[in-house]
Amino acid sequence: MLILKNVHKSFDSVSVLNGINLHLERGVVYTLRGDNGSGKTTLFNIISGFLRPTSGTICLKGKEIGNTSPYQINRLGIGRTFQDLRLATQMTVRENILAAMENGLFAFPSKTQKERVDKVLEQVALDGKADELAGEISYGQQKLLTLGCCIANNADLLLIDEPVAGIDKTNFFKIINVVMEMKKSGKTVFQIEHHPDYVRDTSDTVVIMERGRIVC
């Protein structure tokens, strides 16, 4: 569903991605590992349109997306989370989920949308937190909320940046369940994570990055 060919990214004269070739198939969970600074988040920023590649091609379902805005890329089916969460902390948990849905931010929510929000809240085990401010729930719950936003957004390729970094044991297992449910529902997951138990329990394929190159 996603094919990258010889993708390079430089910031001024510093080369961060050095010829990435990647082919992601539908319904598979891929885990990207690599040292700090090896270029993992930069690769996610390129795929999701937050950065433009310096050269190379990126094709989603046969369509070149290397020069497409993040919003349009999202509408074509790529959703993402951020390493630094980026939730709307002054909005409630429910409102964050609603805002991630198509037209959820600007239109008055329909009955169907409200039901869908409730379903997503259940899926990420936050149904008891729906009316709390996103900035006031625990860090692990915030991580779950970012995954809920990703589900609500209805993309079919999900880029998830370090889902379990720094979280407690209870939420760790909840996040494993959420990602396994994503796979069951036919999503393709491309995640960055280092935690060995998490990588073992969730991954179909592990991809290793070293200094801006995929080495296996």
Ligand SMILES: Nc1ncnc2c1ncn2[C@@H]1O[C@H](COP(=O)(O)OP(=O)(O)OP(=O)(O)O)[C@@H](O)[C@H]1O
């Ligand atoms: N917008 C930018 N401008 C300049 N340099 C950048 C920019 N974004 C990333 N870099 C640099 O690119 C390199 C790779 O950063 P990146 O965030 O992709 O690494 P990472 O593999 O995700 O690391 P970590 O495991 O710490 O999250 C780093 O040296 C970083 O400083």
Ligand SMILES: [Mg+2]
């Ligand atoms: Mg990173």
